Amino acid sequence: QQQVKQSPQSLIVQKGGIPIINCAYENTAFDYFPWYQQFPGKGPALLIAIRPDVSEKKEGRFTISFNKSAKQFSLHIMDSQPGDSATYFCAAIPNAGGTSYGKLTFGQGTILTVHP
Amino acid sequence: DAGVTQSPTHLIKTRGQQVTLRCSPKSGHDTVSWYQQALGQGPQFIFQYYEEEERQRGNFPDRFSGHQFPNYSSELNVNALLLGDSALYLCASSLKDRRKPQHFGDGTRLSIL
Numbered sequence: 001q002q003q004v005k006q007s008p009q010s011l012i013v014q015k016g017g018i019p020i021i022n023c024a025y026e027n028t029a030f031d032y033f034p035w036y037q038q039f040p041g042k043g044p045a046l047l048i049a050i051r052p053d054v055s056e057k058k059e060g061r062f063t064i065s066f067n068k069s070a071k072q073f074s075l076h077i078m079d080s081q082p083g084d085s086a087t088y089f090c091a092a093i094p095n096a097g098g099t100s101y102g103k104l105t106f107g108q109g110t111i112l113t114v115h116p
Numbered sequence: 117d118a119g120v121t122q123s124p125t126h127l128i129k130t131r132g133q134q135v136t137l138r139c140s141p142k143s144g145h146d147t148v149s150w151y152q153q154a155l156g157q158g159p160q161f162i163f164q165y166y167e168e169e170e171r172q173r174g175n176f177p178d179r180f181s182g183h184q185f186p187n188y189s190s191e192l193n194v195n196a197l198l199l200g201d202s203a204l205y206l207c208a209s210s211l212k213d214r215r216k217p218q219h220f221g222d223g224t225r226l227s228i229l
Binding site: 006032034036041042043044045046049089091093095101102103104105106107108109 | 120147149151156157158159160161164166171172174206208210213214215216217218219220221222223
């Protein structure tokens with residue numbers, strides 16, 4: 001059962017472009033949404049995270065937009081660079097009456113390639 | 117400041133064998149979670165340990181078990197290995213609060229022949 005759906009599977013942009021990765025969820029118990037970046041041979045690294053009471057959050061060149069009513073959120077990478085080429089995962093953590101304990105549910109991942 | 121360290125980095129086993137993977141959490145962290153990442157997929161939650169007890173478990177069979185030691189380090193044990201257990205096994209450490217960032221190690225690549 002895929003609780004967090006991520007698209008596209010892969011994305012190719014030119015340097016300076018703005019790739020956008022989208023995620024959607026059904027479980028309304030999700031209330032914390034982190035994004036992770038993973039390079040080959042490495043573990044995922046936290047990029048940025050958002051709560052549903054905020055519609056947008058920026059950290060450096062990374063921006064999350066959140067639409068609570070549509071249960072969708074997206075990652076924008078401004079002025080993308082070849083070094084941003086990696087796999088990106090959205091994730092969600094539920095608030096289940098204190099029993100969720102930070103269980104991350106990940107999307108399927110998006111392979112981003114930024115050409116010079 | 118050392119991050120999350122996992123050992124070994126690679127492991128090859130045959131079907132039916134048992135394996136133990138190890139994780140040392142980031143300094144100051146008291147909670148350890150384990151994830152399985154199949155090739156081309158997102159990580160799947162196996163279980164989480166806090167205060168030496170399994171606090172939550174994902175949809176994995178009892179062949180998967182774990183342990184947390186008083187120094188917060190952790191082990192993941194898998195018995196009766198199947199071909200489908202081939203994956204990257206990731207350890208993540210964090211503080212108790214579920215919204216605190218989880219820091220991942222670089223994983224153990226397990227191959228089953």
